[in-house]
Amino acid sequence: MGEINLGVSAAIIVKDSERCMARCLDSILEAVDEIIVVDTGSSDGTVAILESYRNKHDHVKLYHFKWIDDFSAARNFSLSKVSNEWVFVVDSDDVLPEADCNKIREYTNEMDDMKEKAVFDIIYDNTVEGVITESIPSGYVRLFPSQLRYEDKIHEQISYGALQRIQSDIHLLHDGYDTNVIDLKEKKKRNLSMLIESLKEDNENARLWLHLGREMSVVDKDKARRYLEIAESKAQSVELMKWIQESKKEL
Incomplete structure (x- = not known):
């Protein structure tokens, strides 16, 4: 990892996400200062979509990581490429609502002003055909200092030690359990x-x-x-x- 800047990066790991990749990126383009995307071996049109965004937007950066059946390894690789103090972790089938775009920087700026660090839960909204079917208010730490790392190969969680854990009012819409689009x-x-x-x-x-x-x-x-x-x-x-x-x- 190079020099760390004040600001917030998004980190995303993807594979065969052409269905939802552009939608995800469009939702976070203005919300963060940098977008790190790590492709883990896509065989569809995902990489072409990512390259088109990288060519249009200087703050979108694309990397490749060989999939080794370990979500933490892939996520930690993405975190190693982040150049800002804070990171917002997103999946390709997530969408950040437009109303929440400014909230990420509001939380991190407030922490920076107080010279403090914390990890933040987001509100996870599962959707089916665009309708929210379940809202999970806690359990998803997605905004945190970028030097932290994940553990466990699957259902990976960030290890944050004694840092304060704060419930945010940032929402992410997620359709990864919609049987209309997912097997x-x-x-x-x-x-x-x-x-x-x-x-x-x-x-x-x-x-x-x-x-x-x-x-x-x-x-x-x-x-x-x-x-x-x-x-x-x-x-x-x-x-x-x-x-x-x-x-x-x-x-």
């Missing part, structure tokens, strides 16, 4: 496979057991319950325990 069965199959492989390396990770239970809930509720009970037996944080118990109630 949900294939997505679940991929996630289950990656979680099982991750648990072979880190069997005591309660959060991975939780996510395995949540993913399994659409396939086999008995197995899902068992995995959530394992997660419960290994959980050490109040926040994680609460999430596990809420997940058990949903079965």
Whole structure:
């Protein structure tokens, strides 16, 4: 990483995202000072779209990273290319509402003025055919100091230590679970496979057991319950325990 500037960058990892790539970029072009996009091996028109944006906009930068079945590795590579103090992490199937475009800099500028650091949750709105079907107010840390890094191969989370965690009023619209545009069965199959492989390396990770239970809930509720009970037996944080118990109630 080179010299770090005051400001905020967006960081996105993508693969075969031609369906939604332009829509995502258009929504954040004015909201941040730099956009780092890392392609992990697209075989559709994603790279051509990204190159066209890079050619039109100096602050859009494109990199390539060989996919190694590890979301944290890809995300951390994208973070290593960021040149600003703050980073806003977005997925290609996310859209930042126009009404929220100025909020990212408002939060980071306020922190800079106080010479403080924190991590910010955003409000995650799942959509189907453009209609919000579920709004998740916390659990998605997407705005944070750019020197932080992710952990876990799948359902990766930022490791932020003792930094204050603040709930923002920034929304992201997400259609990655809309069965009209996504093969949900294939997505679940991929996630289950990656979680099982991750648990072979880190069997005591309660959060991975939780996510395995949540993913399994659409396939086999008995197995899902068992995995959530394992997660419960290994959980050490109040926040994680609460999430596990809420997940058990949903079965």
